[in-house]
Amino acid sequence: MCGICGIVSYAGPPDLTLLRRMMGRLGHRGPDGNGWYRDQRAALGHTRLAIIDTAGGAQPLCNEDGTVWVTFNGEIFNYVELGEELRQRGHTFRTAADTEVIVHAWEEWGEECFSRFNGQWAFALWDQRAERLVLSRDRLGVRPLFFTRLPAGLLFASEVKSIFADPSVERAFDPAGLDQTFSFWSPVAPRTAYRGIEQLEPGHYAVLDRDGLRKASYWRITFPERGREPSQDVQENAAALRERIIEATRLRFLRSDVPVGAYLSGGIDSSVTAAVIARYTDAPLHTFSLRFADSEFDEGQYQKQMSALLGTQHQDVMVSRSEIAAIFPEVVRHAETPIVRAAPAPLFLLSKLARDNGCKVVVTGEGADEVLAGYDIFREARVRLFWSRDPGSAKRTRAAELLYPWMARSPGRVPAFARSFFGRNLDPSDPAFSHRPRWDSTSVIKTMLSADMQDRIGRADAGDIVAAMPSGSENWDPLSRGQWLEMTTLLAGYVLASQGDRMLMANSVEGRFPFLDRDVVDFANALPARHKLFGLEEKYLLKRAFADLVPEDIIHRTKQPYRAPDAASFFAGGSPAWFDEVTSERAVAAAGVFEPSLVAGLLAKCRRTGGENMSNTDNMRVLAVVSTQLTHESFIAGGGQGTMDRALPDPSVAVDLLTDDRSAP
């Protein structure tokens, strides 16, 4: 994993000083080295986290005759196999790095090369002869890739702060991006929270040349028609899933020239990946866990059980509310976008723990909930669908009691609330049936927006995510439609971004996610829905497939989603020093997103209660306000920009075709 950035300018040579400044803002993503390339039209920058071929894989890297250059963030896990195929076709390799496979694969297969890659990537490839830039991003959006269009070119980077290194780039919130954030928890690609800043959609590539920018997909999230899934046999499918997950995990553990650790949350997903590593590889395993001082969120008992069983060298970090509050501004500077949960903050501390213990790569269970149907939102949809068949039935109404047994205000304990919350919008013909309760409850944040922002959102076109669902999706199982929405919105925009890449790379740690392996995802998406969510039993096939490797206590424990204290983090023990200024009436008015008087009322309520026992809606409102204010301060008002610049060491690659200077391995 690394940081990438670049400039394409058809109006004149790209500015090397700007490129270096852009690279400096990506220093945390690549502390092991850096490099750059420039010619008359393009400049590519790279900051390196050295993981494969640590001695020889410096970037930007080129083909045999120096006409195709690449700057690459990520891993192509099947690079060994692709490299063999490309060598047989006559390509000459100078390094043992996966990066070089990209260059030769592009030469050999052109735009067909992306579908051959099994990995997690964002890269830019510059074809010097054609004066053409190609951007590509992995299937599900593990690695980020942002860009902004210029009158005669484009800037791109792994993070927005790098693009903002150019003072001529506009800094303003995008009302439509905020509208999506306060509905879906994050902007949906290509949109971002910033006007004029786009992100390349997962599973897409873009080509920029003198004719302009064109985008196309090489892979799409898709599911078979319900009842027409290729295999209906649960035992066969469990065995096949197991085989794929073992291979995906092995690839992610073994294809590294530096030690790889694993996160252990106490749930089944990370238990499976850690257990596979322990069983199917020889290397000692270091595991890392989050603990919470709040017992409501803590899963320490299960983490300890699993690490003891596997004999791992285990470390954990205990997270308190005050620590979440103290680091939150830094968390937002890395997330670069408003967030409606505090959950990314502990993950920032977890990646720090891994890095402090010498691990710059970790394998985690991310993606299992989306790919194998683990989230409560899928169970919730199934309960609501059941209810919708006879909304007046007292027996069907009781189904809500089967949801969220871990919650203090669980539907079983507060049935009237359950009926009012889950019983709304019971229209099974709605393609977004699964997601309406979440979207409706999140959208309540928007009642706090300023009149001006509400007006701007009303005039903006945020796009229609439901209308974007693939043709034929009406014949998918309802679970598949829910999975499509979850993968398209929350997975790429929040789980893999604000909670994933950004919190990992903040401490220069690469995450690897076996459940998002190409072969695992393609296989899982073709499964009958009942093999994933069997009645209300989530991740059913995964549990069957690994019943011998994971203790029954963990397999059958009540599903507990990863959560962290939200509003209470900022009020329970007194607010952190930065808080009052960032949320002051003056600052809220300056940001222009929320109505100052409503914010003042919300914060007064929090101060009275210490942020305890707040409703889900109020928790989200607090986080939305605080993170939006911090985002504004750091990226739009510009107050935090100086802290983002990092002096880089001398580059290991420096190729300037304008002056004919070359310093490359």
Next chain:
Amino acid sequence: MNRNAVEQVLRDYHALRRPDTDPELEAVRAAILVEDVFDVVLSDAEIDPAVLGDAGAVAALVAVLRGAA
């Protein structure tokens, strides 16, 4: 889905049952599975522990409902 496959699904389901669950609620849980997997709609009278507690009886009920569909 033939009768053997139906019975296998129900055996798999019954293997997951937790003995401490409220029987009425367990019947609701079973009804959710039966309706989803077999594409049938149960009446309130059929969402009952006495009906949904036995794999053979459920298989027979599913056969009737699917035949009627």
